[in-house]
Amino acid sequence: MKTMNLWAKALLLLASGALFATGCSSSDNDDNGTGGGSGSNKFNLTVTLTAPSGYETSDLPAMSVTAVNADKELTYTEELATGENSVTFEVSSGQYRITATGQYSNTISFTGAAQADVFADQSATIELAEVNESPLIFKAIYSTSSPAHSITDTYFEIVNNSDKVQYLDGLIVASVTPSTTATNPWETVFPLYPVYGVAAAFPGSGTDHPLQPGESIVVANDATDWSDQQGADLSGADWEVYIPNVSIPSADVDYDAANLIIIFNENTQRQLNPGFMKGAFLLAKLPDGITPEAYASDSENYMVEPNTTKSQRNLMIPSSYLLDAVEIWDATEPEQAQLLMAQDDAGKAYVTGFSGKCIRRKVTKIENGRAYYQDTNNSSNDFLTDQPLTPGQEPTQAD
Numbered sequence: 001m002k003t004m005n006l007w008a009k010a011l012l013l014l015a016s017g018a019l020f021a022t023g024c025s026s027s028d029n030d031d032n033g034t035g036g037g038s039g040s041n042k043f044n045l046t047v048t049l050t051a052p053s054g055y056e057t058s059d060l061p062a063m064s065v066t067a068v069n070a071d072k073e074l075t076y077t078e079e080l081a082t083g084e085n086s087v088t089f090e091v092s093s094g095q096y097r098i099t100a101t102g103q104y105s106n107t108i109s110f111t112g113a114a115q116a117d118v119f120a121d122q123s124a125t126i127e128l129a130e131v132n133e134s135p136l137i138f139k140a141i142y143s144t145s146s147p148a149h150s151i152t153d154t155y156f157e158i159v160n161n162s163d164k165v166q167y168l169d170g171l172i173v174a175s176v177t178p179s180t181t182a183t184n185p186w187e188t189v190f191p192l193y194p195v196y197g198v199a200a201a202f203p204g205s206g207t208d209h210p211l212q213p214g215e216s217i218v219v220a221n222d223a224t225d226w227s228d229q230q231g232a233d234l235s236g237a238d239w240e241v242y243i244p245n246v247s248i249p250s251a252d253v254d255y256d257a258a259n260l261i262i263i264f265n266e267n268t269q270r271q272l273n274p275g276f277m278k279g280a281f282l283l284a285k286l287p288d289g290i291t292p293e294a295y296a297s298d299s300e301n302y303m304v305e306p307n308t309t310k311s312q313r314n315l316m317i318p319s320s321y322l323l324d325a326v327e328i329w330d331a332t333e334p335e336q337a338q339l340l341m342a343q344d345d346a347g348k349a350y351v352t353g354f355s356g357k358c359i360r361r362k363v364t365k366i367e368n369g370r371a372y373y374q375d376t377n378n379s380s381n382d383f384l385t386d387q388p389l390t391p392g393q394e395p396t397q398a399d
Helices: 006-016 292-297
Strands: 042-050 063-069 074-080 086-092 094-103 108-118 122-127 129-132 136-142 155-160 172-176 192-195 199-201 216-220 261-264 279-284 314-318 322-330 349-351 358-361 363-367 370-373 383-387
Touching: 042 063, 042 094, 042 108, 063 086, 074 086, 086 094, 094 122, 108 122, 136 279, 136 322, 172 192, 172 314, 192 279, 199 292, 261 292, 349 383
Parallel strands: 042 122, 322 349
Antiparallel strands: 042 086, 063 074, 063 094, 094 108, 108 129, 136 155, 136 358, 155 216, 172 199, 172 279, 192 314, 199 261, 279 322, 358 383, 363 370
């Protein structure tokens, strides 16, 4: 989703971060489950929420605050009433990522995140950001591929979640490749995000490709029938990521679906996908007057990975250009690097590689046969995981 005053709030989020503990070390008999063992070390973690710029504490909506210790697979969640801004958890010692999300109005939500090392009673402050819901969002993402390791059988869906006609012309779809370590080397250049792999754009001059309210499209990497390889039938996909002049692992095939424009592929990828286990998807809209081709041809919009000797260029996309962003984590890996700022995605959706399953955005209501999708800027809350592949199908009931 697109945020307001993103550059300023990105810096504010980074500056606030977490407040770290300075107390004693953890005991060897800490509780490793969701309950509290009789010998476990328990500490108070107090989380305070700061209202976005222009709002008072009294303006805060009901907020959901969650503290997650991935190493110990512990999750603590508390609900705050309207106007409340502080909550105290009793938690086991360890490192926690804390997120807060609330719906201020039909189109605005508040969200934020922080980190805390808890080895004694600890406090953390979350600077909330104001987030405007985007009219165009990811409805479903199938990035895992099938148990047959078909690789290019993946797809994603984009839905018009607004009540007005939206246009696909010039929108950019790209992915952020996950870090190979538990830290993200690109954090130092936030609010810029690196594209490693394919970036593609919808063709058109501005109003050539309308998407009606409630309508969605399917974008396939290879728009063919994958049913016999434990995948989905994508022969009816609306769009395809056809990548010419690539021969590894095999030459791409131009199927019947309309083609996106490939604006970046310097490392000769065969598909638009960050990885089968983790990564992030970006949907971006450039400022008026800038075409995707012009943006990708400007050398000022490229960077190499900071503090390394790598020479691979990465196309950089600012947070302020994003309509939607979804972070995906490996369900089997406890410690992973956060790729997106909390203002763009305060959570993450978990997947299992080569499972033949997708993530799908939750349906909040059905009105006159149309589905409305949840968009709180927190993929942990907004998406259902381990879902069957249903490209192009419309839900008939709320989740």
